[in-house]
Amino acid sequence: MTYEILLAGFGGQGILFAGKLLAYCALFEGKEISWLPSYGPEMRGGKCNCSVTISDEPIGSPQVLEPDLLVVLNGPSFDAFMGNVKPGGKAFVDSSMVAQKTDRTDIETFYVPATQLADDNNLAKGANIVLLGKLLHETGIFSFETVRKALEKNTPAKRAHTIDNNMRALQLGADYAG
Amino acid sequence: MEKVLMKGNEALAEAAIRAGCKCFFGYPITPQTELSEYLAKQMPKRGGVFLQAESEVAAINMVLGAAGTGTRVMTSSSSPGISLKSEGISYIAGSDVPCLIVNVERGGPGLGSIQPSQQDYWQATKGLGHGDFHLIILAPNSVQEVVNLVTKAFDLGEKYRMPVMLLSDGLLGQMMEPVEFPEITPSQADNSAWAACGTKMEREHHIVNSLYIEALDLEEQVKRRYERYAKIEETEAMAETYLCEDADIIVTAFGATSRVAKSAVNKARAEGIKAGLFRPITLWPFPKAELNAACKNAKAVLSVEMNMGQMIDDVKLALDCRLPVSFFGRTGGVVPSPKEVLEELRKLNGGAQ
Known part of the structure; x- marks a missing residue:
């Protein structure tokens, strides 16, 4: 089984971090992984994306051009990438940031007001994790326990309190049915 | 040892320390920066020297100096920085001393772009400076292979007394993959015949130099170097x-x-x-x-x-x-x-x- 995942949004929305969590989950399960950030003269507010490939086989090109799973956190990324999702793939869209809707019927699209949900629940900047929660709920790739391990591995001791917040954000996304 | 997720640049830096690299001299440039950043943090804690020089030209000449003492030494840069280092690389080749040079390639010519490229193939394999000389050029294609080839690069350089280049690029440098660090005991080749590390008044001076006043002497020196190159071509090719x-x-x-x-x-x-x-x-x-x-x-x-x-x-x-x-x-x-x-x-x- 191979999952090619693309996460995209603005710099500062935690795109790379969300990708890293998926990569660490895969590491714990002994999968082949590649994690590739877009990099450039970019900054908070600039465009940002992250390719994550998780597979049982050795991975060729690490660039995800036609994702099985797409996570988008802003309008420009929606315009740039929705057309590239593999037929049969799934897209997870932060509908509080993206006004557009896709007319594609060959993919499953989940609109989650992730930024709004995060803000309403005192989880500012948690939209990335809310969408990740929805993605995991819909695909079942990794359990929440595995994500907790990944969070523990990637959270410095002085920010340990954010682990529970992130777990709450995951649950918010998973529970969102709208 | 358990696998960890690391960027190619970071894994290369960790592998260099484990391979016994004692000195790093460099000047920052995208997309290799994580490499020097990692070494800046780790080298001082682990018995090495990290020095950010005032320029690429200064850094490569520090490499020449350290290499002349028989110390395991490296530098890293990206394409435009390697061009600046090419004069020093020619001196290192002409002085028959080993070192590791890393090029995390980006787009060129000129300042070009900071995205991945392989536009320095000719430079690396045919023209890394003036004069008749070669570097051994190693080109890994995964983070794990980056790690495996770093030790090999140091060993080959010392075996043949010449600079070795590890040719990476922005993609390999920036991507993370699971990686395992094999248990190794760094083994430095015997350099007692040439390293300029103090005579203690017990032996003749060792002179590390690339200048020959007599053309015939230089010709002989270059020819001897080419005998080594012939042996390398015969025995060290990998695919x-x-x-x-x-x-x-x-x-x-x-x-x-x-x-x-x-x-x-x-x-x-x-x-x-x-x-x-x-x-x-x-x-x-x-x-x-x-x-x-x-x-x-x-x-x-x-x-x-x-x-x-x-x-x-x-x-x-x-x-x-x-x-x-x-x-x-x-x-x-x-x-x-x-x-x-x-x-x-x-x-x-x-x-x-």
């Missing part, structure tokens, strides 16, 4: 082959591009196109015999590179032009897609579909 045995079309690609090529070869095979992949791991020495063996049943060769066509020259030379060799590449920091390479394979296999 990987993938599905070449029955292949009609052999794709040649190195470094990150070979990953793209491998995806394309797999897609081609799924369509019934008999494609295979030949990946040189050493770019100098170029694995000529290995390429010829891989091409024994081939009818055509496609060189895929992140440049306008540089390695293709060595592919043609190695094959004595007995097979048609075509080229596909993207340049300036653009990474080719497997689909584009597949399209070329379809054409070679009998027309576009």
Whole structure:
């Protein structure tokens, strides 16, 4: 089984971090992984994306051009990438940031007001994790326990309190049915 | 040891410390910065020296100085920085001292772009400075291979008393993959015959120098160096082959591009196109015999590179032009897609579909 995942949004929305969590989950399960950030003269507010490939086989090109799973956190990324999702793939869209809707019927699209949900629940900047929660709920790739391990591995001791917040954000996304 | 996730640049830095590298001299540049950042944090804690020089030119001359004392030493940069270092690299080659030079390539010429490229193939394999000389050029294609080749690079440099380059690129440097650090005990080759590390008034001076007043002396020195190069060409070439045995079309690609090529070869095979992949791991020495063996049943060769066509020259030379060799590449920091390479394979296999 191979999952090619693309996460995209603005710099500062935690795109790379969300990708890293998926990569660490895969590491714990002994999968082949590649994690590739877009990099450039970019900054908070600039465009940002992250390719994550998780597979049982050795991975060729690490660039995800036609994702099985797409996570988008802003309008420009929606315009740039929705057309590239593999037929049969799934897209997870932060509908509080993206006004557009896709007319594609060959993919499953989940609109989650992730930024709004995060803000309403005192989880500012948690939209990335809310969408990740929805993605995991819909695909079942990794359990929440595995994500907790990944969070523990990637959270410095002085920010340990954010682990529970992130777990709450995951649950918010998973529970969102709208 | 358990696998960890690391960026190519960070893994390279960790591997260098584990390989016994004691000194790093460099100057920051994207996309290699994580490498020097990692060493800046770790070297002082682990018995080494990290020094950010005032320029690339200064850094490479510090490398020459440290290498002359027989110390395991390295520098790293990206394309424009390597150009600046080329004078010093020529001096290092002319002084017959070992060191590791890392080039995390980006787009050129000039300041170019900071995205991945392989536009320095010619520079690395044919012209890294003035004079008759070579570097051994190692071109890994995964984070794990980056780690494995770092120790090898130091060992080869000391074995043959010459600079070795590890040619990476922005893609390999920035991507994270699971990686394992093999248990190694760094073994430094005996350098007591040449290292300039103090006579203690007990022996003649060792002189590390690249200047020869008498032309005949220099000629002899260069010829001796070329005897070593001949031995390296005979014994140190490395390559990987993938599905070449029955292949009609052999794709040649190195470094990150070979990953793209491998995806394309797999897609081609799924369509019934008999494609295979030949990946040189050493770019100098170029694995000529290995390429010829891989091409024994081939009818055509496609060189895929992140440049306008540089390695293709060595592919043609190695094959004595007995097979048609075509080229596909993207340049300036653009990474080719497997689909584009597949399209070329379809054409070679009998027309576009």
